[in-house]
Structure formats: structure tokens, C-alpha cells
Amino acid sequence: MKALTWQAKRTVTVEEVDDPVIQDPGDAIIRVTSSAICGSDLHLYELLGPFLDRGDIPGREPMGEVVEVGSGVTRLAVGDRIVVPFTIACGECFMCTRGLQSQCETTQVREYGTGAALFGYTKLYGQVAGGQAEYLRIPRADYNHIAVGPDLPDERYLFLSDILPTAWQGVEYAHVPEGGTLVVMGLGPVGQLVTRVGRHRGYRVLAVDPVAERRAMAERHGIETIDLDDDVAARLVDLTDARGADSVVDAVGLEAHGNSGIELVQKSVGLLPDPLARQVFEKAGMDRLAALHASIDAVRRGGTVSLSGVYAGDADILPMKTMFDKQISLRMGQCNVKNWVDALLPLVEDPADPLGVMDLTTHHAPLEDAPELYRTFQRKEDGCIKVVLHPMSA
Structure with a gap:
């Protein structure tokens, strides 16, 4: 089969590889009809090579069609026809x-x-082959699938695999009070969906x-937007009764704008031999925390900051005095x-499309175009917000 493969930092190529096979009686194989490029994939593309x-x-x-079962x-x-959640779980444990x-x-x-194994995500999470390929093996398939009907297009369902439930969880964890104000840091795919979930629930x-x-995409869905600058937290406080937002979702994570020194450190670690780089990442890794710091500054006293963006540093320094003094709650995961x-599921099947899942993908492409679209997505060029690849026709 054809599959996208990681080769080196910022280098992915489409190659002929072995088809997946049933390895355990609980496995299933699907023919992949749609497979999105996730913001988390860009962390592999840029930073996490030592674990690949x-x-x-x-x-x-x-997502795709089942072609074989154990x-x-x-x-x-x-x-x-099924969607495949990115987490691989048993459904039965504590x-x-x-x-x-x-x-x-x-x-x-x-x-x-680390936690549960994930599809397509490094040694840290099990090194299980991912779905940017023509076929995919699904371990523990009885649990690790979402069954969907035959009539609606893939785009209705695809984001159930990761970014839509990630956005929903981000808002759940934010504990926004009824009629409250939610600030969203970052308008990548997850951030876009976080804003729509918040608006669906009646928040400002x-x-x-x-x-x-x-x-502009967020504004189409009735969202108030703000350009990023050095005073963004102060501007947000001014817009929320000089108090700050009830809740903030950080949908940016470890590669935030505004931390050039840490960015240099991250790039330098990536140049080390893999065994040494892995040790540094595991014990002394640092993230670019500009979005998180802005979230802490923008939330009101007694408010909640919810992290949907991925963080990976074990040597990050947080403003604990500020967090303690403001009595901030922090949720993540x-x-x-x-x-x-x-x-x-009822929301994505609703003909009214209340979460706007049909207005998120900006680029559809065959698998062969994936290497160029990784570059486009990372550079935020060509209006690229969400890429969906189609390894096999539906």
C-alpha cells in the first residue's frame, strides 16, 4: 500500500510499504477513505523526531470501511463504515x-x-502505525471505533476521531458558568471548534x-476575534468588565508565538543524536509558553484555564505566585x-450542522500531495486551516 512516512525533521514522503495484517484476534483492517492532518502531526514534523x-x-x-476482521x-x-478514535483503549479497565x-x-x-497508546504518534505513545495510509490496522477494534451510517459525507464524521471531541473536552474542562465569557487562544482547527462549541452553549x-x-473563519460563526500582540491579555481584560474572562481555553500549546529563546533551545535539542535528545526532552524539555502565560493573565480571579493545546516539557516554569494569588483552576489532558x-454524534448528524463541521476543511487532497501540504499547513500559507487527505476513494 501507499503510506505517508516520516523520514527526518520536516521531511515526510509517500512510499510503498507492506499492507497491515491481522496480528491479534481483536484486530480489524480498514480501507482509509479520509485522514486529516492534525496540528499534533506538525509536532512530529518539527520537534519530536528523536522519538520517531x-x-x-x-x-x-x-475513517474508512472495514475490509477484514479478526x-x-x-x-x-x-x-x-467507521471513524477511528486516535486513542487506543480497552473500554474495561479502571x-x-x-x-x-x-x-x-x-x-x-x-x-x-505515558498514557494510552495513540495512532501514529512516536515511541512515547506506542509507535502504532497511523492512518495517513491506504489501509490501517485497528487494535482492540470492538472498542476502538465509532460506527457511522452510510449516507452522510466523510467530512460530517471525520473530526470525531480527534479534534471535535478534543474541543468539546476543552470546553467541558473550562467550566464556563451559564452565560459566561470564554476566551480561546489560537484559531487552528481545535480552536475553531472550541469557539463553535462555546457559542453553541450560549457563551460569549x-x-x-x-x-x-x-x-475570518471564526467571525463567520459569530465569534469576536482579536489579533495577537504584546498587550493581548490586557485587551482581553478590558473587554471583560476589567475583570478577565470566566474561562480560557489554550488551543495553541508548545509551539506558541513569542518565545524565541525557547524556540532556539527546542531546535538545538532536535539536532542532538536521538538517544541524547530523548533524554533531554524527557528530563529537561521546555515548551514555548506564551499562549499559556497569556491565558493565565486573561482569566479572571477564580476562573479556569483549560489546555487543549499539547505541552511536552518537563522543565517548564509556571507563574505559580500569580496562579495561586488569582485562585486559578487548571485542567488539561x-x-x-x-x-x-x-x-x-447527534450534533454532527444534525442537518443544521450546529458546530460547523462542514466549514473547517480548507484543503482536500490525495495522499500523494501530503508532503507539500504538511509544509503549507505548518507555514500557515494559502489560507490553510485544515487538510483532509483521501488515500482511497469512498
């Missing part, structure tokens, strides 16, 4: 039964002390992003996709 091997297949947002699979049949599928005790990657939503095309599906 040449030839690794990325992709954590796939002898132990009872809830899927050949021909079924964590899964408490709605914390991203912490699944059955698939935790204990070698690195303000969003910050330096890219005009991203602000990988998305527990299956925990939110029952709430989200």
Missing part, C-alpha cells in the same frame, strides 16, 4: 470505565511512563490569533474521545 524512526506512519484522524471481533463486519480512555491501563506505554466567545484567514461521542 524513519518509515513511521503518522495520522491520528482516520476471529475475536464481534461488533464489526466487513463493509461497516480508567476507561471512568471516562479516562486516554489513560487506559491496558494500553499505557509504561516504558515511557472571544478568540485570539495572528492569522487573518483564521480570524489528551482527549478521552469515546467519553464524548454520545453527545457529539
Whole structure:
């Protein structure tokens, strides 16, 4: 089959690789009809190479048609159409039964002390082949799928794999009071959906992003937007009764604008030999925290900051005095996709499209175009907000 493969920092190529095969009776194989490029994939493209091997297949947002099932699979049949959550969980352990599928005790990657295995995401999370390929093997397939009907287009359902439940969880974790104000830092794909979830719930939503095309997309959905500058936190406080927002969702994460010194450190670590670079990342890694610091400054006293953006540094320095003095609550974590599906599925199937899932993708392309679109997405060029690849026709 054809698959996108990681080769080196900022280098991905489409190659012929072996087709996936059933390795366990609980496995299933799908023919991938759609697979998005996620902002988290850009972290692999730019920063996390020390945890990748040449030839690794990325992709954590796939869906498609079942073409083969293992002898132990009872809830899927050949021909079924499914979305694949990016977290690989068992559905039965202590964590899964408490709605914390991203912490699944059955698939935790204990070698690195991390949570549940993820599709297409480095040694840190199990090094499981991802879905930017023509076919994908799904472990524990009876649980790790979302069954969908045959009639609506892929685009209605695809974002259930990651970014839509990630946005929903971000708002849930933000604990916005009824009729309250929600600030969203960053208008990438997750940030766009966070704003729409917030507006759907009746909150006043303000969003910050330096890219005009991203602000314009949010404005189409009734969102108040603000360009990024050095005074953005003060401006947000001024817009919220000089008090600050009730809640802030940071949808940016570790590669935020405004930390040139840390950016240089991150790039320097990436040049080290992989074993040494892995040690530095694990023990002394640092993130660009501009978005998080702005979130802490923009939230009101007693408010909540919710992190949907990915952070990976273990040596980050937080403004603890400010956080303690302002009595800020902080929530975060990988998305527990299956925990939110029952709430989200009716919304994506609603003909009115209340969360605007049909107005998010800016670029559709065959798998062969993926390397160029990784570059375009990372550089925020050509109005690129969300890329959906189509490895195989539906």
C-alpha cells in the first residue's frame, strides 16, 4: 500500500510499504477513505523526531470501511463504515470505565511512563502505525471505533476521531458558568471548534490569533476575534468588565508565538543524536509558553484555564505566585474521545450542522500531495486551516 512516512525533521514522503495484517484476534483492517492532518502531526514534523524512526506512519484522524476482521471481533463486519478514535483503549479497565480512555491501563506505554497508546504518534505513545495510509490496522477494534451510517459525507464524521471531541473536552474542562465569557487562544482547527462549541452553549466567545484567514473563519460563526500582540491579555481584560474572562481555553500549546529563546533551545535539542535528545526532552524539555502565560493573565480571579493545546516539557516554569494569588483552576489532558461521542454524534448528524463541521476543511487532497501540504499547513500559507487527505476513494 501507499503510506505517508516520516523520514527526518520536516521531511515526510509517500512510499510503498507492506499492507497491515491481522496480528491479534481483536484486530480489524480498514480501507482509509479520509485522514486529516492534525496540528499534533506538525509536532512530529518539527520537534519530536528523536522519538520517531524513519518509515513511521503518522495520522491520528482516520475513517474508512472495514475490509477484514479478526476471529475475536464481534461488533464489526466487513463493509461497516467507521471513524477511528486516535486513542487506543480497552473500554474495561479502571480508567476507561471512568471516562479516562486516554489513560487506559491496558494500553499505557509504561516504558515511557505515558498514557494510552495513540495512532501514529512516536515511541512515547506506542509507535502504532497511523492512518495517513491506504489501509490501517485497528487494535482492540470492538472498542476502538465509532460506527457511522452510510449516507452522510466523510467530512460530517471525520473530526470525531480527534479534534471535535478534543474541543468539546476543552470546553467541558473550562467550566464556563451559564452565560459566561470564554476566551480561546489560537484559531487552528481545535480552536475553531472550541469557539463553535462555546457559542453553541450560549457563551460569549472571544478568540485570539495572528492569522487573518483564521480570524475570518471564526467571525463567520459569530465569534469576536482579536489579533495577537504584546498587550493581548490586557485587551482581553478590558473587554471583560476589567475583570478577565470566566474561562480560557489554550488551543495553541508548545509551539506558541513569542518565545524565541525557547524556540532556539527546542531546535538545538532536535539536532542532538536521538538517544541524547530523548533524554533531554524527557528530563529537561521546555515548551514555548506564551499562549499559556497569556491565558493565565486573561482569566479572571477564580476562573479556569483549560489546555487543549499539547505541552511536552518537563522543565517548564509556571507563574505559580500569580496562579495561586488569582485562585486559578487548571485542567488539561489528551482527549478521552469515546467519553464524548454520545453527545457529539447527534450534533454532527444534525442537518443544521450546529458546530460547523462542514466549514473547517480548507484543503482536500490525495495522499500523494501530503508532503507539500504538511509544509503549507505548518507555514500557515494559502489560507490553510485544515487538510483532509483521501488515500482511497469512498
